[in-house]
């Protein structure tokens with residue numbers, strides 16, 4: 001589906017009351033009402049005191065857009081090219097695991113909504129449903145695969161090969177989560193979805209994983225969960241291990257979780273194809289730098305040689321504009337679509353993503369920008385006060 005230039009009509013034609021909240025903050029409140037405490041706080045929460053989660057938002061407020069007038073914004077084109085493919089908008093759905101704890105449709109609902117809107121869906125290794133099943137419900141729609149680089153190299157290689165076979169267009173390797181952070185909500189609630197066997201669908205269906213078990217997981221789920229817990233992450237990985245990935249996939253490889261410009265340089269040196277600047281939505285290192293503050297230095301280090309994407313804290317169209325102006329090629333959004341899923345499955349995700357695109361489209365036009373090429377640092381000023 002394309003909004004094209006008719007986005008305003010899409011928006012204002014619907015005089016009836018919106019089926020789901022439009023405001024992100026209300027979406028969170030409604031999701032709190034419908035979800036059990038464990039899953040809600042698992043999704044909404046972050047690491048430690050959640051200072052980084054708040055810093056992500058504050059960093060957006062530190063920048064302000066300076067709109068331009070009389071620039072004929074009647075024809076707008078926000079297409080972006082990434083790794084040889086063209087996407088209508090510089091937006092992707094971030095990899096989010098265990099979506100079955102949010103809604104029975106799980107990742108299938110989110111992936112179908114993404115497919116309808118032609119927004120690329122990044123399927124998590126920790127999905128409830130297998131990557132093949134997600135691919136099947138998406139048809140030809142664009143999708144990437146996020147790899148949790150298992151300690152069991154046979155499993156890591158097998159996941160990479162399966163993703164390529166199932167039509168995923170890029171591999172996102174998440175580096176910031178070789179283990180779960182100190183997440184106080186989850187410890188308080190005594191809630192960890194994986195220990196209930198949630199989010200390990202990609203492993204249960206994996207031949208390399210199954211080969212390591214003494215019995216099929218269908219007869220002994222406990223053994224499978226224990227083995228999963230042993231191999232999920234690998235905290236001993238180094239930059240020297242990256243050739244392993246290249247050996248097992250021909251797809252473009254992006255590294256997710258880069259925050260330091262020195263790491264961006266190392267990524268380039270190792271022939272990586274793209275970077276996602278991310279602090280995992282404030283869920284890993286509490287006290288870590290806000291993503292928007294990390295973005296500029298990483299973009300400067302990369303000097304346009306490979307695409308730099310970002311996520312963590314994108315909530316509205318203006319946030320997207322600020323990230324793109326500071327040099328991101330595209331952004332990813334996590335919690336907003338997950339709360340949409342909580343309220344209405346596929347329908348709820350469609351609502352959230354459409355609204356975000358509509359907001360972006362309108363805000364771009366009103367600020368005088370008709371293409372992504374219009375965005376650069378000169379359209380922003382540092383705010384002289386914060387509205388908190």
Ligand SMILES: Cc1cc2nc3c(=O)[nH]c(=O)nc-3n(C[C@H](O)[C@H](O)[C@H](O)COP(=O)(O)O)c2cc1C
Pocket residue numbers: 042043044094095096097098124125126146174256278279280281282283311312313314332333334335336338
């Ligand atoms: C419930 C939840 C599960 C997540 N699971 C994964 C995952 O499996 N793999 C991954 O790379 N990132 C995962 N992330 C991080 C997201 O990809 C993304 O970095 C983050 O949500 C972006 O911040 P935002 O939620 O503020 O948009 C998860 C985030 C949430 C909220």
Ligand SMILES: O=C(O)C(=O)c1ccccc1
Pocket residue numbers: 096097098126177194199280283
């Ligand atoms: O919760 C997360 O942030 C996350 O990245 C994750 C990791 C493993 C399984 C599910 C989600």
